[in-house]
Amino acid sequence: MGLCRTSYGIPSGDIGDTPPVTGGDPPPSPAATPSPGLSGITAGPDPEISSSASPPSSPTAPSPTLGLEKRQKKVPSVLKDYSPRNWFAKLSTALRSYGFLQSDADHTLFTYQKGDIFLSVLMYMDDLILAGNNSTACSSFKKYLNDCFKLKDLGHLKYFLGIEAARGLRGLFLSQRKYALDILSESGLSVSKPAAFPMEQNHGLALTGGPFLSDPGPYRRLIGRLVYLTITRPDIYYAVHVLSQFMQSPRSQHWDATLQVLRYLKAAPGQGLFLPADSPLQIYAFCDSD
Structure with missing residues (x-):
């Protein structure tokens, strides 16, 4: 291509x-x-x-x-x-x-x-x-x-x-490496310790009773940027979807969970999607029974 x-x-x-x-x-x-x-x-x-x-x-x-x-x-x-x-x-x-x-x-x-x-x-x-x-x-x-x-x-x-395209004989690779690094830099986590997974299991974020953030603006802006990042990072889609439910009244635990997503991005900011040149133009959909 x-x-x-x-x-x-x-x-x-x-x-x-x-x-x-x-x-x-x-x-x-x-x-x-x-x-x-x-x-x-x-x-x-x-x-x-x-x-x-x-x-x-x-x-x-x-x-x-x-x-x-x-x-x-x-x-x-x-x-x-x-x-x-x-x-x-x-x-x-x-x-x-x-x-x-x-x-x-x-x-x-x-x-x-x-x-x-x-x-x-x-x-x-x-x-x-x-x-x-x-x-x-x-x-x-x-x-x-x-x-x-x-x-x-x-x-x-x-x-x-914000989407980087690298083309080769095998296909097209799409990533948002610079966009992800910009998010980490603006959040002050460029030198943070990487995390192995984007969100804790059994997080219970919907039931948390911690204090509300005094200024929800940074949380909302950060979630908005992470939503755009899911274009090439489907591995964080679930975590971002959960965190986006608390944009109206985010609490301190929600902010901590968002920083966990950023530390996960720190582990591989250049991860993205590879589109093989020989793949057929067919869409396959899967769904869980529940």
């Missing part, structure tokens, strides 16, 4: 406006099939678009200081110069004109299927990722986008919204 990123400047033509679409989940993991195209795109200002609307929502996206800082140096006032909602409408119109279908589950995801050719475009604000299984089709599509907008190819994808 080839991974590349691209950057947009001012649109070269008016594609037309459609009602803005909001909502959507954080960017999903790239497909596991061998495919030669993933690209990220950054949109520049459009002088014909007002700046009154707000951008499409992304409820679990990480802090904008992670993964967006370099691009903000190139386009320092993107959100001041154009409306992200109208930009989304223009770009989605261009994608649908090409033959892409918008996902009902995630409005920022567009897919294209024609014969054996498959392309997918994932959009976040002014960035896009392009994935495909045919390099010629990817090049043709990027040329189409370049005819509609000023486009700069940023090469193979390596980092996107």
Whole structure:
């Protein structure tokens, strides 16, 4: 799978406006099939678009200081110069004109299927990722986008919204190592002793009667960051799910349990997901009888 990123400047033509679409989940993991195209795109200002609307929502996206800082140096006032909602409408119109279908589950995801050719475009604000299984089709599509907008190819994808991508002949490895290390550093646990497991068995956190935290803000922010980390760390999903139930009125025992999760991350901050290149595009689901 080839991974590349691209950057947009001012649109070269008016594609037309459609009602803005909001909502959507954080960017999903790239497909596991061998495919030669993933690209990220950054949109520049459009002088014909007002700046009154707000951008499409992304409820679990990480802090904008992670993964967006370099691009903000190139386009320092993107959100001041154009409306992200109208930009989304223009770009989605261009994608649908090409033959892409918008996902009902995630409005920022567009897919294209024609014969054996498959392309997918994932959009976040002014960035896009392009994935495909045919390099010629990817090049043709990027040329189409370049005819509609000023486009700069940023090469193979390596980092996107806190998710690091490493590609090899065997497949694609996704991790959030830097994101996890940032959490540990901000929590003051960079030199803490690692833990072997994320949560104690028979923890009884729902029944604890300890004192409430005087300021629940840090606990809530930390849990929010751990929720985003579960994209590539399903091993902490249960612990984070339990701890997120006490965000309204967290107690000191809940905070201690959260620090246990951080010490567990300290043991292997670079752990992530490996997507084999030869795996079939099938989803397998399992459930416990209880």
